[in-house]
Amino acid sequence: MSAVAGATVRLATSRAAQAEQPLVEVRNLKMHFTVAGGVFSRAKAAQIKAVDDVSFTIARGETLGLVGESGCGKTTTGRCILRLEQPTSGEIIFEGQNLCNLERKALNEKRERMQVIFQDPYSSLNPRMKVGAIIGEPMMVHGIHPKRSERVQRVAELLSVCGLNPKFMDRYPHEMSGGQRQRVGIARALSLNPNFIICDEAVSALDVSIQAQVINLLEDLREQFKLSYLFIAHDLSVVRHLCHRVAVMYLGRLVELAASDELFSNPLHPYTQALLEAVPIPDPDIEKRRAHHGMKGEVPSPINPPSGCVFHPRCPLAVGSCRQEVPELRELKPGHWVSCPRV
């Protein structure tokens, strides 16, 4: 082997090693909530398995989409990663450190590097604070730019990065439109220079024309600041547009995980297939050619989930064994994971 080729191989392996260490790694995450049986009821407290044995990774600069219907545990997963919830079990490795057993002080240091953008631009901004104070507060909390003048300059910078006039600093949230408020929420998330942002339905509440502006902004910021996103959403069209890889959740469990193009062109899990079929495409000619079988039934209650595979009561492929055996996530093709033994 020539020296050059050897060096290339070495370089490639070190790159591979770097690529192998993901920014975020979630291992066997479980978040179980206990619900009381009610004041007068003698019923025993029930357990809701909001997140049940979920594992995935997010590489640096990658956007992972987390999709599923309401109550499937996608938001809880996000909250666990930020440790806004203390997970029942499992590990959350962020930049090589397990967040689940960090002390408060060490955790707060880590939190500088991870931020969140919420769905509702109305309730996620304090109505009594001016925009400048909203964006500046995280910096004050973490002791970045302790000088006021520096902070103001940084806020102005963040506002213009997010496509807002720095003059907005002196406004209150109610003086702004939904799209503008969401930009403030994004500017606040960026204020600590994070490298990981959880977008929890960040564009769902916005009108179509405004939604496109914010989607483009999120894409630009990802490039500019080398961000990684966990993009939690129920709108599959937006997820397809933004995400490199997509994880599909159903009733607290991961049912499929694959690269975006692969998942949308070749969905394997029957739930993913039904989900994709249900999304209408804005083109009447394509719609005429598409099959609309629809999926039967509704999502069962998480208090009393079905035995075995949680999807079996609605599944067209279900057989007897699906009632007993909890399916494992297995890799059918490189990078394409499915938790169904029947595909």
Place this chain on the structure above:
Amino acid sequence: MSMLLEVEDLRTQFDTSAGVVRAVDGICYTVNEGETVGIVGESGCGKSVGALSILRLIPAPPGRIASGSIRFSGRNLLTLGDAEIREVRGHQIAMVFQEPMTSLNPVLTIGLQLCETMELHLKLSPAQAQARAIELLDLVGISEPARRLQQYPHHLSGGMRQRVMIALALSCKPKLIIADEPTTALDVTIQAQILELMKDLTKRFGVALVIITHNLGVVARYADRVNVMYAGKIVESGTASDIYHRPVHPYTLGLLLSIPRMDRPRGERLIPIGGQPPDLTREIEGCAYRPRCSFAVERCARETPPLEAVASGHASACFEKARLERLLKKAS
């Protein structure tokens, strides 16, 4: 196909402390018997107010229908007396609202709510009404219908409640159902179930459907004809195929270019519409879309473009529609 509903120059306004809001500002459209018409637009464009005006459900004050006529089966609904319009509501025209949580009465059983309308409008006896209620719940795909009659809305999931709403809408054999964002609050698989159900049932019973939504995909899947609204006006109307493949209004084109699509690969950049929708409390001179429009010419600031036909059944309210049409033809 004969014409069932004809809305002409409808103007609905609200008196607010900030001034008069022209929520609906001179819209004209028709609905033929048995067809599905989609009305699309973003929040605040007047699509819901327009629909509520048909049944005169606008709270007055502050709202009022300032002018126009709404002809339904030959009668002008705006000049009917209170008793007469009540006869039309729920009987000849039924409505399905967005929030299945709030549109059913929480303290009455499902059965009572279904039977009440039928006893009133169809003059059925309680026993007959009950039998028909069970039939209807079965029709909309609710299991154990007899038991459900005794249940309250909070016993049902969101999707189930919307099925009850559809049963309620169909109960008096209406000629027209107006569905205002019927599936916006529902999950995507439930949305598909509900929309398929509505399509099947309206086809089967020959009921016309006006479906109001902000979701361009839903309209593409279900509507025969589409009206696009912006700032209280219809800016383009045509068949679904016209609107999606040959749009002749810059706003329609802008909407189509700004939505991410599931059938397109990642990385295609969206082309958003810049700016914000206008403040409707201020009098808008000229075309309301002008500040956001890349086709605007000087004339747009002075005159309001009328909705004019470009082809049979396809109309646009834009002075530059010919230029836009040429451009799109060249591009394709």
